[in-house]
Amino acid sequence: MKFSPAAISAGTLVLAAVLTGCTPVADVDAAPDAANPDCAAVMVAVPDDLAGSKQRETSSQGTAAWGSPSEIIMRCGVPVPGPTTDACATVNGVDWVLREDGSFWTATTYGRDPAVEVLFDTDKVASSTVLVELQNAVSRVDQTRECLSTKDVELPG
Incomplete structure (x- = not known):
């Protein structure tokens, strides 16, 4: 019996989809400092389920994604934010710099090196x-x- 290359390729794709749980790999660019050893400690501790979404495989080191299509993307090793006037919130002892673009948010850890960035749609998941x-x-x-509030900073008098 002879198989055509097209049939073999299609069969390989089907097998790959079955082996990966029918969820394609999320294409996520690695952050500049993704190889930082502290990112490895972060990545092994990420939850399998986040805000009701299942974790899926990503294409780069130091990254994670949840949901299909991805509802939440995380990258470790992004540039560390310096002092900013962007909103900063402390959630369970972790400071986050928050940026909104409509319903899409970017939260970046503040005061930690390497920094971790999380992108998500607040219409789909609760921040x-x-x-x-x-x-x-x-x-x-x-x-x-x-994070400091303007109340925490002495202004020149």
Whole structure:
């Protein structure tokens, strides 16, 4: 019996889909410092389920994704944010710099090196749930600075 290359390729794709649980690999670009050893500690502690979504395989080191299609994307090793006027919130002892673009949010850990970035759609997942459930993983990186409010800063008089 002879198989055509097209039949073999199609069969290989079907087998690959079955072996990966029918969820394609999420194509996520690695952050510049993804190879930082502290990112490895973060990545082994990420939850299998996040805000009701299942984790799926990603294409790059130091990344994670949940949902199909991806509802939440996480990258470890992004540039560490410096002082900012962006909103900063403390959730379960982790400081996050928050940026909104419509219903899409980017939350980046503040005061931790390497920094962890999480992108998610608040129409699909609750920001409070995502940030609370990632606390165990991101707290593997020591905090060296914290968010301050304008009330915490002395202004020149």
